[in-house]
Amino acid sequence: MASEKGVTLLDFWVSPFGQRARIALAEKGVQYEYKEQNLVEKSDLLLKSNPVYKKIPVLIHDGKPVCESLVIVQYIDEVWSDKAPLLPSDPYQKAQARFWADYVDKKVFDCGTRLWKLKGEEQEAAKKEMIEILQLLEAQLGDNKYFGGDTFGYVDVAFIPFTSWFYTYETCGNFSIEAVAPKLVKWAKRCMERESVKTLYDPNKVYEFVCYLKKKFGVE
Amino acid sequence: MEDTTVKLLGNKGSPYSHRAEVALRLKDVKFEFLHEDLAHKSDMLLRHNPIHKKVPVLVHGEKPIAESLIVIEYVDEAFEGYNILPSDPYERAMARFWARFIDDKVIPAFWMSCWTDGEIQKGFIAQSKETLTTLQRQLEGKKFFGGDSIGLVDLAGCMIAFWFAVLQEVAGINLLNEEDYPVLCRWAEDYCSVRAVSESLLDKNILVAFFASKKEKIFATKAPVYD
Numbered sequence: 294m295a296s297e298k299g300v301t302l303l304d305f306w307v308s309p310f311g312q313r314a315r316i317a318l319a320e321k322g323v324q325y326e327y328k329e330q331n332l333v334e335k336s337d338l339l340l341k342s343n344p345v346y347k348k349i350p351v352l353i354h355d356g357k358p359v360c361e362s363l364v365i366v367q368y369i370d371e372v373w374s375d376k377a378p379l380l381p382s383d384p385y386q387k388a389q390a391r392f393w394a395d396y397v398d399k400k401v402f403d404c405g406t407r408l409w410k411l412k413g414e415e416q417e418a419a420k421k422e423m424i425e426i427l428q429l430l431e432a433q434l435g436d437n438k439y440f441g442g443d444t445f446g447y448v449d450v451a452f453i454p455f456t457s458w459f460y461t462y463e464t465c466g467n468f469s470i471e472a473v474a475p476k477l478v479k480w481a482k483r484c485m486e487r488e489s490v491k492t493l494y495d496p497n498k499v500y501e502f503v504c505y506l507k508k509k510f511g512v513e
Numbered sequence: 514m515e516d517t518t519v520k521l522l523g524n525k526g527s528p529y530s531h532r533a534e535v536a537l538r539l540k541d542v543k544f545e546f547l548h549e550d551l552a553h554k555s556d557m558l559l560r561h562n563p564i565h566k567k568v569p570v571l572v573h574g575e576k577p578i579a580e581s582l583i584v585i586e587y588v589d590e591a592f593e594g595y596n597i598l599p600s601d602p603y604e605r606a607m608a609r610f611w612a613r614f615i616d617d618k619v620i621p622a623f624w625m626s627c628w629t630d631g632e633i634q635k636g637f638i639a640q641s642k643e644t645l646t647t648l649q650r651q652l653e654g655k656k657f658f659g660g661d662s663i664g665l666v667d668l669a670g671c672m673i674a675f676w677f678a679v680l681q682e683v684a685g686i687n688l689l690n691e692e693d694y695p696v697l698c699r700w701a702e703d704y705c706s707v708r709a710v711s712e713s714l715l716d717k718n719i720l721v722a723f724f725a726s727k728k729e730k731i732f733a734t735k736a737p738v739y740d
Contacts, residue, residue, distance in 0.1 A: 345614065345647060357603055364609045371602040384590040388578045395580055396564065429564070 300325035303339050303351040305332055307494055307502050309402070309454030310362035311350040316450050317366045319489030321373040363394055366450055379447045393433060393440065394451035400426045401455050409465040409503050410512055420466040427474040434480055445487060453490055456481040460496035461503045516574035519544040522558050523569045524551055525715040526723060528672035529581040533569035535668055536588040538709035539595045552740035582612055585668055598665050611651055611658065612669035619644040620672055627684035628732050641688055648673075649697045656703060667704055674701040675714060683724040 302318065302325055304311035318325055330339055330349050342351045342358035352359045352368065359368050370379040380387050404426060407419035430452065434440055440448035459470050459481070471478045484490045506512075521537060521544050523530030537544050549558055549568050561577035562570045571578045571587065578587045589597040598605050622641040629637055651658060651666070658666035667674075677689045678701075691698045704710060724731070730738040 354603075359603070359606045359610075361610055361613060364606050364613070367609065368602055368606040371605065384587055385573070385576050385578070387590065388583050388587040391583045391586065392578075392580055395583065 297353075297356045299355070301328055301353040302326070303328050303330050303336075303342060303353070304349050305330050307499055308349060309458065312454035312493060313362045313450050314350045314352055314365045314369070315492055316453065316489045317369040317379060319492065320377040320379065320445070320450070320487075321369060322376060323369070323373055363398060363451060366447065370447070377445075379441075379445075379450060381441070381446070390441070390447040393430075393448045397430070397448070397452045397455070401452070405455065405458055405462055408462050409507065410510070412512075416466065420468060423462060423466065424468070424473050427470060427477055431474040431477045434476055436476075438483065439480070445484065449484060453481065453484045454493060456484075457493045457496050457499050461500045464500060465503075518574065520547055520572040521545070521569060522547050522549050522555070522561065522572065524549050525713075526720060527551075527568055528676050529567070530569040531671050531675075531713050532581040532668045533571055533584040533588070534713040535663075535671070535709050536585045536597060537571075538712060539597060539663070540588055540592040541594055542588070542592050550739075582609075582616070582665070582669065585665060589665075595662075596664075597659075597668070599659075608659075608665040611648070611666045614644075615648065615666070615669045615673070619648055619670075623673075623677060623680070623688065625735065626686060626688060627680045628735050638686070638688060642693075645673075645689065645694055645697060649694055652696050652700055657700065663704060663707055663710070667700075670700075671704070671710070673697070674704040675717075676720070679717060679720045679724060682721055683728055 300318070300323055302311070302314055304314065304327060306329060315327075328338070330336060332349070335347055339349065339351065340347055342353055343349075343360045346360060348360070350360075350362055350365060352365045354368075354372070359365050366379065380390055404419055404423050408416060408423055411419060437443075439445050440452065459478075463470055485493065519537065519542055521530075521533055523534060523546060525531070525548070534546065547555075547557070549555060551568070554566060558568065558570060559566055561572060562579040565579060567579070569579075569581055569584055571584045573587075573591065578584050585597060598608055619641075622637055622644050626634060626637040626641045648670075655661075657663045658670065673689070681688055689697065689701075705714065727738045
C-alpha cells in the first residue's frame with residue numbers, strides 16, 4: 294500500500310458519509326478510483342486502511358489512508374486548494390462552517406435512523422426532533438443560495454447527501470419536509486443541478502435500501 | 514474601531530472549557546475568563562450558544578465560537594505564534610481523526626465505566642481498555658501526541674490526562690494506571706506539567722470533592738450533574 298500513487302475511495306453506494314467525499318472530490322475535479330465495499334464481509338484493504346473503525350468512507354492518497362468523512366472533506370479541501378474552496382478563508386466564517394457541519398453530524402443521521410427504525414411514541418419523538426433540526430438548518434440557510442453563501446461550500450457538502458433520505462424520513466414518519474422546511478427543499482433542488490451532486494442516489498433507491506434493512510433487522 | 518477583546522465563557526471544572534483556555538494560553542492571547550455556573554447559565558452564554566447552551570464559548574469581539582475542538586482550530590488560525598495543528602494536510606487530518614476518536618470513543622467508554630455496575634460495567638471497562646490501548650499506541654516514540662510540543666490531540670486528551678484520575682478515584686475503579694498504561698500515564702504527567710496547562714487546571718482535590726458530592730446523581734443519570 295505504501296508507495297502506490299493516486300487517489301482511491303473505499304465507499305458504499307448509499308452512504309451519505311461516503312457521498313460527502315465523492316462530492317468534494319468531484320468539486321475539485323480529482324481523478325480517483327472508486328472501490329465499492331462489502332460491509333458484511335469487509336475487505337483486507339478496508340480493515341488495513343481503517344483498523345480503528347473498520348468503516349467507510351476511507352480516502353487513500355498516495356498510499357496513506359484518511360478516515361472519517363468530515364476529516365476527509367477538510368483534507369481534500371486543503372490538498373486541492375487551487376480549485377473550488379469548500380471552507381471560507383476567514384477564520385470566523387470557517388469556524389461557523391465547521392460548527393454547522395458538526396451539527397449535521399451530531400443530529401441528522403442518528404435522528405433519521407430512529408425515525409425509520411422505531412415505532413409508536415419513540416418514532417413520533419424522532420419525527421418531532423427531525424422537524425426541529427430541519428427548521429434550524431433552514432433558518433441557518435436563510436435566503437442564501439447555499440449554506441456557503443453564494444458558493445457551494447463545506448456545510449452544503451456535509452448536508453446534501455442526507456436529502457436523498459428525505460423521502461425515506463417522510464414516508465416512515467408520515468410528514469412532508471417541504472411543508473415544514475420549504476427553503477431547504479429548494480436548496481436541495483438547487484444543489485442537485487451541480488455535476489458533483491447529481492451522483493446522489495435516487496430517493497426511491499434509498500427507500501428500497503431502508504426497507505431491506507428494516508426486514509433484515511426485523512423492524513416492521 | 515473593531516472590538517478585538519477576547520472573552521472565554523467557561524468553567525474550570527470542564528475539560529472542554531480547559532481545552533479552549535489552554536489554546537489561548539499557548540498563543541499568548543490576552544483574554545478575560547468569565548466563569549459560568551453550569552447550574553444557572555448566564556444570558557450571555559445562552560445568547561452566544563443557543564444551540565448547545567454549553568461551555569466553552571469564545572467571544573472574539575462580537576463573534577461567538579462554540580464547540581471546544583472548533584474553538585481550538587479558530588484560535589490556531591486567528592492568532593499568530595504557536596502552532597497547535599501541524600501544517601501538513603495529512604498530519605492535520607491525523608490530528609483531527611485522533612481528537613475525534615478521543616471525543617467519540619475514549620471519553621464515553623471511560624465515563625460509562627465509572628457510572629455503571631455489574632455486567633454492563635464489565636462491558637464498558639473492556640471497551641475503555643481497548644480505546645486506551647489504541648490511543649496509547651499513537652504515542653509510540655513521541656513525547657506528546659503533537660510531537661515535541663503539545664498539539665490538538667494533547668488538548669483533546671486533557672480529560673484523560675487530568676480528569677480520568679479524579680473520576681476513577683470517585684467511582685472506585687482503577688482503569689488508567691501506570692502498570693497497564695505506562696506510556697499514557699507518563700504523557701499525562703508531561704501534559705499537566707506544560708505551563709499553559711498547569712495554569713489552567715483546577716486543584717485536583719476540589720475536583721474530587723465536586724464529583725464525590727454528585728456521585729449518586731451521576732450514577733442515576735449517567736450524565737454530568739451541576740446542581
